[in-house]
Amino acid sequence: MKSFDDELNDAIQKALHDSFENFERKPRASIDQKIYEALDKPARVRPLLLSAAAVLVLLLGFGVKEMSERYASFRAITRSRATNEELKERANVVPLHGNIVVSTDQPSHTRHNASANPARPNIHRPLKTTAPAKPASMLHGHTKPVPYKVKAGAEAVLPAQNNTSPVIDSEHALPVQIQDNAVAYHDMDVNEIATGRLVPLPVDLAMPAISLDVNSEDSTSGEPEPRPVREKLDFPRYQPSDKKSFAWIFNLSATNTFQSIYLLPNAESRILKVSFPVSTANLGYKFSAGFQTLGLQWLFHYSHLSWKAEYIYAIDEFKADEQGANRYVFERLGKAETVTSKVELAGVGIKKQFDFKGKRSGRFFTQIGADYSRQLQSSGRNFLTGSISAGKVFTMNKNTDLIIGPYFEYNFNKVPTAEYSIKVRPNQVGLSLGLRMNRAK
Amino acid sequence: MELAELVKACQRQDSRAQAVFYDRYKSRLLGVCLRYAKTVAEAEDIFQEGILRIFAKINDIQNPQSIDNWVKTIMVRHAIDYYNQVTRKEMLSASHDDVKLDWENNDYTLLFSKLDISLLLEAINELPDGYRIVINMHFIDGYKHAEIAEMLGIKEVTSRSQLLKGRNLLIKKLEQKGIKQHEIF
Numbered sequence: 001m002k003s004f005d006d007e008l009n010d011a012i013q014k015a016l017h018d019s020f021e022n023f024e025r026k027p028r029a030s031i032d033q034k035i036y037e038a039l040d041k042p043a044r045v046r047p048l049l050l051s052a053a054a055v056l057v058l059l060l061g062f063g064v065k066e067m068s069e070r071y072a073s074f075r076a077i078t079r080s081r082a083t084n085e086e087l088k089e090r091a092n093v094v095p096l097h098g099n100i101v102v103s104t105d106q107p108s109h110t111r112h113n114a115s116a117n118p119a120r121p122n123i124h125r126p127l128k129t130t131a132p133a134k135p136a137s138m139l140h141g142h143t144k145p146v147p148y149k150v151k152a153g154a155e156a157v158l159p160a161q162n163n164t165s166p167v168i169d170s171e172h173a174l175p176v177q178i179q180d181n182a183v184a185y186h187d188m189d190v191n192e193i194a195t196g197r198l199v200p201l202p203v204d205l206a207m208p209a210i211s212l213d214v215n216s217e218d219s220t221s222g223e224p225e226p227r228p229v230r231e232k233l234d235f236p237r238y239q240p241s242d243k244k245s246f247a248w249i250f251n252l253s254a255t256n257t258f259q260s261i262y263l264l265p266n267a268e269s270r271i272l273k274v275s276f277p278v279s280t281a282n283l284g285y286k287f288s289a290g291f292q293t294l295g296l297q298w299l300f301h302y303s304h305l306s307w308k309a310e311y312i313y314a315i316d317e318f319k320a321d322e323q324g325a326n327r328y329v330f331e332r333l334g335k336a337e338t339v340t341s342k343v344e345l346a347g348v349g350i351k352k353q354f355d356f357k358g359k360r361s362g363r364f365f366t367q368i369g370a371d372y373s374r375q376l377q378s379s380g381r382n383f384l385t386g387s388i389s390a391g392k393v394f395t396m397n398k399n400t401d402l403i404i405g406p407y408f409e410y411n412f413n414k415v416p417t418a419e420y421s422i423k424v425r426p427n428q429v430g431l432s433l434g435l436r437m438n439r440a441k
Numbered sequence: 442m443e444l445a446e447l448v449k450a451c452q453r454q455d456s457r458a459q460a461v462f463y464d465r466y467k468s469r470l471l472g473v474c475l476r477y478a479k480t481v482a483e484a485e486d487i488f489q490e491g492i493l494r495i496f497a498k499i500n501d502i503q504n505p506q507s508i509d510n511w512v513k514t515i516m517v518r519h520a521i522d523y524y525n526q527v528t529r530k531e532m533l534s535a536s537h538d539d540v541k542l543d544w545e546n547n548d549y550t551l552l553f554s555k556l557d558i559s560l561l562l563e564a565i566n567e568l569p570d571g572y573r574i575v576i577n578m579h580f581i582d583g584y585k586h587a588e589i590a591e592m593l594g595i596k597e598v599t600s601r602s603q604l605l606k607g608r609n610l611l612i613k614k615l616e617q618k619g620i621k622q623h624e625i626f
Binding site for chain 1: 456459460463467468469471472475476485488489492493496501503504558561562576579580581583588591604605608611
């Protein structure tokens with residue numbers, strides 16, 4: 001039985017509802033005018049959208065510039081290596097008086113009796129020489145080279161300079177031209193060869209050695225092979241990028257939206273069922289660009305997300321199933337409607353990356369972050385999300401890391417839908433691909 | 442133009458369609474604002490901002506058939522937001538004396554039936570914000586207490602309590618306007 005209060009409420013509700021159900025009041029003409037003027041104004045160019053686009057373009061520009069510089073450096077290094085190889089080859093095979101070969105890569109203290117033999121012109125054999133030792137400074141190309149002079153009959157053992165200095169035992173002196181050529185290459189600073197932002201390489205070319213074909217038995221056959229010069233031309237091993245140093249960050253994530261749904265109480269709701277079909281309509285992407293400093297990544301991002309839901313709305317039709325004698329089960333029928341939502345977001349974010357190194361498995365990373373985004377469409381809704389990702393780090397070169405791994409983003413906001421009794425929380429799961437480019441040193 | 446087409450045209454920001462849409466809903470929506478507002482000036486403020494908000498959110502509509510409800514709900518929510526921003530503290534902390542009603546008989550079903558709507562609106566407008574909003578939402582717009590609690594960010598029991606106090610105060614105000622119980626019944 002209803003209480004007095006309830007009955008009074010019902011009466012008032014009926015009275016007020018009936019009184020105000022069709023209550024209308026025409027706005028003043030001045031208000032109409034203001035509204036029409038507001039509607040006639042051209043759509044505002046969204047400052048946030050423009051700013052985000054400008055920042056992305058700027059960052060991309062910096063990124064391209066950085067990449068170009070890196071490419072130039074890489075080309076220069078490659079050219080430098082090629083030049084060094086060429087030098088080595090030139091120095092290896094230089095005919096001298098028909099049977100004398102200039103060689104750079106045979107450091108040894110072995111002595112030979114020099115005698116020309118045209119049948120074996122290219123034997124690279126360590127020799128002793130009577131020539132004075134080339135000053136160490138000359139190897140670095142900072143002083144004027146001192147020409148060789150091989151003194152017949154005399155013996156001198158050159159002090160080994162990085163195990164590459166030749167020892168010549170010959171009564172022939174090198175022609176001045178060849179000496180000059182050989183020394184000229186030595187004199188060239190490697191930084192002159194490799195232009196641009198090139199890290200000086202520990203290139204050390206030996207002075208040419210004279211290999212004379214000998215008739216005598218090779219007395220060096222039992223000695224160990226000398227270390228190849230090539231080893232000294234190798235690039236230094238890449239060190240992992242310093243995670244606290246400044247770096248440009250680019251990130252692209254392919255995402256799939258999955259939703260949590262929240263049904264709110266609503267007397268007028270006619271929804272019988274909600275489902276989320278698996279569909280390509282749930283796919284989206286997120287592009288981020290920014291920089292890393294102070295151990296944190298500061299990013300601007302643009303996302304295009306979409307998700308699909310299927311609602312079944314109740315209609316005024318029922319199905320009655322007979323369950324037995326005089327027993328029926330009634331089921332209300334519904335009409336399905338598919339709703340696809342698309343949102344474009346732009347915003348800012350901050351991330352912290354943790355790097356790990358396995359003994360054999362290489363480098364890994366974990367990222368946690370938070371983003372603030374604003375919807376670019378007219379509703380201008382705000383989104384606050386938290387993200388986590390983890391995966392593998394690949395070192396592309398000294399200053400560039402490529403990261404790849406799964407990605408999860410949780411949306412702290414519930415997003416209203418066209419149905420006021422339903423809110424959804426669109427979360428993202430996907431694959432993230434990122435590039436971290438440290439500032440070239 | 443059919444309603445679905447009209448909505449789609451508004452979503453394309455077709456200014457002619459927007460004008461038609463506005464003309465279709467303006468009187469009804471101003472009526473809603475007048476109920477929720479304290480004064481006509483406030484109602485007009487809420488109305489203007491609410492209309493622009495409706496056009497800003499119109500892309501969210503996926504089912505044009507429910508547009509009437511949607512439009513009204515947006516305006517009600519905007520009115521609530523307005524008072525949340527302006528007088529939320531007052532709503533939550535206001536302590537109004539309970540008004541006791543002495544009913545001489547049970548013929549209250551005729552209550553308000555003879556009242557002029559302008560007088561009724563005036564009495565509603567004079568209610569404190571919290572009471573006025575809850576009375577509007579529950580008695581006129583048909584929201585349940587759970588919905589009111591969710592939309593206003595209050596407890597359900599608070600909604601019931603506000604409604605009860607508001608109802609009694611409304612009757613009291615009608616009495617003050619010269620309408621006695623014996624005239625009503």
